[in-house]
Amino acid sequence: MDRVAMKIGIAGIGAVGSAVAQALDRGDIPGCKLTAISARSAERAAEFNVFLSNRAPNVPLQDMAEECDMVLEALPPSMFDAVAVPTLKAGKILVAMSGSQLLGRDDLIELSRRSGGRIVIPSGAMLGLDAIKAAAVGMIHEVKIVTRKPPSSLVGAPYIVRSGLKLDKLDEALCILKGTVREIAKEFPANVNVAAAVSLAGVGPERTKMEIWADPSLQLNTHTVSVRSDSSDFSMSIQNRPSHENPATGRITSQSVIAYLRQLHAGLRIGT
Ligand SMILES: NC(=O)C1=CN([C@@H]2O[C@H](COP(=O)(O)OP(=O)(O)OC[C@H]3O[C@@H](n4cnc5c(N)ncnc54)[C@H](O)[C@@H]3O)[C@@H](O)[C@H]2O)C=CC1
Numbered sequence: 271m272d273r274v275a276m277k278i279g280i281a282g283i284g285a286v287g288s289a290v291a292q293a294l295d296r297g298d299i300p301g302c303k304l305t306a307i308s309a310r311s312a313e314r315a316a317e318f319n320v321f322l323s324n325r326a327p328n329v330p331l332q333d334m335a336e337e338c339d340m341v342l343e344a345l346p347p348s349m350f351d352a353v354a355v356p357t358l359k360a361g362k363i364l365v366a367m368s369g370s371q372l373l374g375r376d377d378l379i380e381l382s383r384r385s386g387g388r389i390v391i392p393s394g395a396m397l398g399l400d401a402i403k404a405a406a407v408g409m410i411h412e413v414k415i416v417t418r419k420p421p422s423s424l425v426g427a428p429y430i431v432r433s434g435l436k437l438d439k440l441d442e443a444l445c446i447l448k449g450t451v452r453e454i455a456k457e458f459p460a461n462v463n464v465a466a467a468v469s470l471a472g473v474g475p476e477r478t479k480m481e482i483w484a485d486p487s488l489q490l491n492t493h494t495v496s497v498r499s500d501s502s503d504f505s506m507s508i509q510n511r512p513s514h515e516n517p518a519t520g521r522i523t524s525q526s527v528i529a530y531l532r533q534l535h536a537g538l539r540i541g542t
């Protein structure tokens with residue numbers, strides 16, 4: 271039986287948004303269609319539309335929910351609320367890439383509960399969220415994430431700017447900050463999306479330990495997570511190849527969103 275295609279809006283046409291929009295436009299995601307984009311300017315939208323076979327209208331962030339069933343937030347973290355709040359108020363589905371912006375935001379979870387909307391955080395650049403969620407059904411004793419990045423991926427983070435650390439002068443790996451995900455999120459908002467997802471899947475941002483390292487010997491953003499629980503102990507590591515558009519964002523991030531969207535209408539669903 272033919273289903274009515276789910277209308278998808280893409281807020282932010284950067285590394286993640288452009289790859290997902292192009293996959294939708296190519297028809298690579300059955301059951302979903304690209305209905306709107308929101309770019310930072312009309313010029314950027316026009317430039318991007320040249321690469322699409324069906325032109326996508328450029329809609330202001332606050333109006334996306336009117337046009338769409340689901341909105342992918344793929345914006346700089348500071349713009350998160352501009353699309354998250356109207357989408358959830360309208361009772362639509364928000365797919366949030368800037369997961370760091372959901373820490374401490376019970377108000378948004380409450381808003382989606384009241385409106386019938388939903389917030390989805392895809393796996394993005396992280397692995398193993400399924401195992402962490404399963405472990406959390408029992409008793410998790412400890413979760414720790416160690417993020418190591420080439421110094422260039424950390425430049426511009428609030429902590430680096432304030433402390434005046436000269437990352438380009440590093441000749442060996444340096445642990446920049448150690449604490450909980452909650453503490454580190456404020457200082458590295460664009461580098462803790464994966465840690466935010468790990469914490470929300472498991473024991474929360476106050477109980478999830480984190481270290482963030484700048485390592486000049488690395489080319490790839492690396493995250494290592496270890497979990498001890500009453501059902502299983504596990505550790506896992508991922509090394510993300512940078513995307514062309516934004517070296518701070520791993521290529522796998524947009525692929526994870528495409529995989530999530532493909533699952534929506536699939537007859538077989540793998541993983542929790
Ligand atoms: N959850 C995860 O695993 C991961 C999450 N991220 C996060 O996902 C988000 C998107 O990442 P990228 O695509 O790499 O970022 P990006 O910087 O490549 O793209 C963001 C886009 O939003 C546009 N933009 C800025 N202001 C806008 C406005 N007012 N209206 C419409 N568009 C606007 C920018 O021009 C840019 O094209 C970031 O917050 C990033 O930290 C990144 C990697 C992994």
Ligand SMILES: O=C([O-])CC(=O)C(=O)O
Nearest residue numbers: 395461462463464491520
């Ligand atoms: O590894 C990546 O691609 C991105 C990352 O650290 C994050 O957003 O938390």
